[in-house]
Amino acid sequence: MAVPIETDIHQKALFLLREDAKKIEQLIGVQLANLTLPKCPLYEEVLDTQMFGLSREIDFAVRVGLIYREDGQQILHELEQKLADLYTLILEG
Template sequence: MVENLSKEVVINALEQDAGKIRRLIGNQKNHLCIAQCKAFEEVVDTQMFGFSKEVDFAIRIGVISEQEGQSILLNLEQELNDLYSQTYDIQKGQEG
């Protein structure tokens, strides 16, 4: 079965899972829970850990390179950091 997996299929699956994490963060951005809920941070950390394991598995079975895997993770982490920053700025603006 692994022989039938193409790089495009794996990358598409990883991007779909990354999209779920992005949507999770984006949905909470409207509620400002990101800046106030420790439990939400734990959920995101758990999702990111699971996603990193998916990427690691794809690397270990040789479907994507380590560089490609790291790029996928770094891009998602940067997007999440940007969302956190935007939310912080919005909250700060509402307080001031």
Template sequence: METVTPETANSLLLNEANRIRLLIKNQKNSQCISQCKAFEEVVDTQMYGLSRQVAFAIQLGIIQPEVGHQILSSLERDLNHLYTEVYEDQKITEGKEV
């Protein structure tokens, strides 16, 4: 059985975070993001799954808690930034329609 190094675990977790990030960025359709609960549920499920993977890696002692928290915080920040952009764009668009 192959030993998992902290570098490998960190790389795998970052790849998973980037996959979620890509999922979010590819969904720039503001109508879907602002009105589609299914999209929010998918993102929530993906974030929860990643958080469990991070927690497991921390419990095994493969990564430090700070590293895991940094991965999750960075992804949450990106998600919040996207939602802010979408809602700001939507406010501008709705203002033009009036």
């Protein structure tokens, strides 16, 4: 059973993590729009670094009890889906 998390702190932590995820999405969108080769090592390096950083932020927030693990996993899943959709749009366009 999960320990209850204080609602205000929980909501603020989720908001900030989602904002960080949105920044990654925007950064990758700009890179994909400006690169002729989306499989470019630079693109992949930035994506890996940004995703790793966000996953570490989420892990920290879970460990200190700011968010539930499921919330963090949902943020990562949603970002991965958005990036996959964006990647598909760029390749088709």
